[in-house]
Amino acid sequence: MNEYEINNFINKLKRHSNTHKYDYGHSLVIAGSKYMPGAGILCCLGAMHAGIGLVTYAVKKSFFYQSCMMAKPEILFCVYKTVDDIFNYIKKRKVSSIVIGPGLKVSKDNKNFIIKIISSLNIPIILDASGISCFNNDVKSIMNNINVKGRVILTPHCGEFAKLLNIDVNLLKHLNNKKSIIKNFVVSNNILCILKGSQTIVADYSNIYINNTGTPAMATAGSGDVLSGAISAFVNYTIDIFEATKFAVFIHGLAGEWTEYIKGTVGILASDVAANISLIIHQLMYNQKLINEIHSNIKQHYL
Numbered sequence: 001m002n003e004y005e006i007n008n009f010i011n012k013l014k015r016h017s018n019t020h021k022y023d024y025g026h027s028l029v030i031a032g033s034k035y036m037p038g039a040g041i042l043c044c045l046g047a048m049h050a051g052i053g054l055v056t057y058a059v060k061k062s063f064f065y066q067s068c069m070m071a072k073p074e075i076l077f078c079v080y081k082t083v084d085d086i087f088n089y090i091k092k093r094k095v096s097s098i099v100i101g102p103g104l105k106v107s108k109d110n111k112n113f114i115i116k117i118i119s120s121l122n123i124p125i126i127l128d129a130s131g132i133s134c135f136n137n138d139v140k141s142i143m144n145n146i147n148v149k150g151r152v153i154l155t156p157h158c159g160e161f162a163k164l165l166n167i168d169v170n171l172l173k174h175l176n177n178k179k180s181i182i183k184n185f186v187v188s189n190n191i192l193c194i195l196k197g198s199q200t201i202v203a204d205y206s207n208i209y210i211n212n213t214g215t216p217a218m219a220t221a222g223s224g225d226v227l228s229g230a231i232s233a234f235v236n237y238t239i240d241i242f243e244a245t246k247f248a249v250f251i252h253g254l255a256g257e258w259t260e261y262i263k264g265t266v267g268i269l270a271s272d273v274a275a276n277i278s279l280i281i282h283q284l285m286y287n288q289k290l291i292n293e294i295h296s297n298i299k300q301h302y303l
Helices: 003-013 038-049 061-070 083-092 108-118 158-165 175-189 223-234 241-263 270-286 288-301
Strands: 026-030 054-059 076-079 097-100 125-127 152-154 192-195 201-203 208-210
Touching (some): 026 038, 026 083, 026 223, 038 054, 038 061, 038 223, 038 270, 054 061, 061 076, 076 083, 083 108, 097 108, 097 223, 108 125, 125 223, 158 175, 158 192, 175 192, 175 208, 192 241, 201 241, 208 241, 223 241, 241 270, 241 288
Parallel strands (some): 026 054, 026 097, 054 076, 097 125, 125 152
Antiparallel strands (some): 192 201, 201 208
């Protein structure tokens, strides 16, 4: 990532006078379950700290109260029963991006629910975690039902990606293999995909980016949920979905490095990383030298 690219994107994140919250997007997070309500909360935190104007957590009644108890007061809620409830909320509340999957129960019903959403909408949709696992060994059900392929973003880690494509996860151990497999996948299906890991890869039909920010301290529950939330915010700041996704990965990694710099390697929480996303954006706007120094120190530590 060069200085020009960074400055160009960061300038897009700057706020302007005479604007209101809907100018900065409304993200709908369809996530969580009775035993994993926190996944959606972490996703919402990622979106908020990345600059979304509003974020709504769509939940089932069975875990609504649990979710409320752990939520930040800025998070809105939508309690839904059917996909029509989701569609009505999107239209009524001007939803501009969606995350589906963190903490969601893997089931046939949810698979059909997701198909109805991706086949009906043309706003950016981030498909993550259980939202991907619902389609294990059946990637065609995603590809054959996407309404606008350039608007859907898949965010698997290597294990999820291997199950989705029904391939041996060991094929994804080496960077060159990962690059080849993911590039073939995105070109064949005309979709944007993030393959998460120590060197996260972002690829679409005509672009590929290998990320070099981040730290092993981020290997903790909820890190991916935070990233998906950040993506759902950034897609509201640029028409270039690849650019938004690439910078979400880049800045999420820097937020993890900053968190390790302050708190150490052990015991970092995903919510700590989420809280530092806004700080990283501020530093990239006004003090990139400090960010570069911390990044170099962290990377040196792991050589």
